[in-house]
Amino acid sequence: MVSRTGDLPSHVLEQMAHSARAVQAQAYAPASRFRVGAAVLADDGRIFSGCNVENASYGLTICAERAAVFHAVACGVRAIRAVAVVTDLVEPARPCGACRQVLAEFGPAMQVHLLGLSGASVATTLDRLLPDPFTFHSWP
């Protein structure tokens, strides 16, 4: 994957990373022990965070990225410019397919910043991770 800096001011990306790291501590992951934090940047500049929340009925688990999107939408957001995702892996984890689809609903070309431990990071865009998504324009 090609890494790109994107056009986010560095202090905004730092705020997003800080928010994602803070919420990662709240992850509820008794099954996997894999804690994920995500922060999305709304078009009005607000940042919303979310963590993964697992369930004894495994399929009901929600990923951090979708939790962050739903948090933002519940606060009135309808357009997202960027997402930051943190884990405790050295190599930054990629968002799952379901999260890519949900993110695309609110910003199909948004910037994506994937952050690992020790400063490792990948910067890309959602349209590279999910080209040609299903949309509300996809049916007649």
Ligand code: THU
């Ligand atoms: N998980 C996320 O939070 N985001 C992803 O994009 C992939 C996976 C979570 C779900 C589950 O709680 C744990 O990671 C292991 O799959």
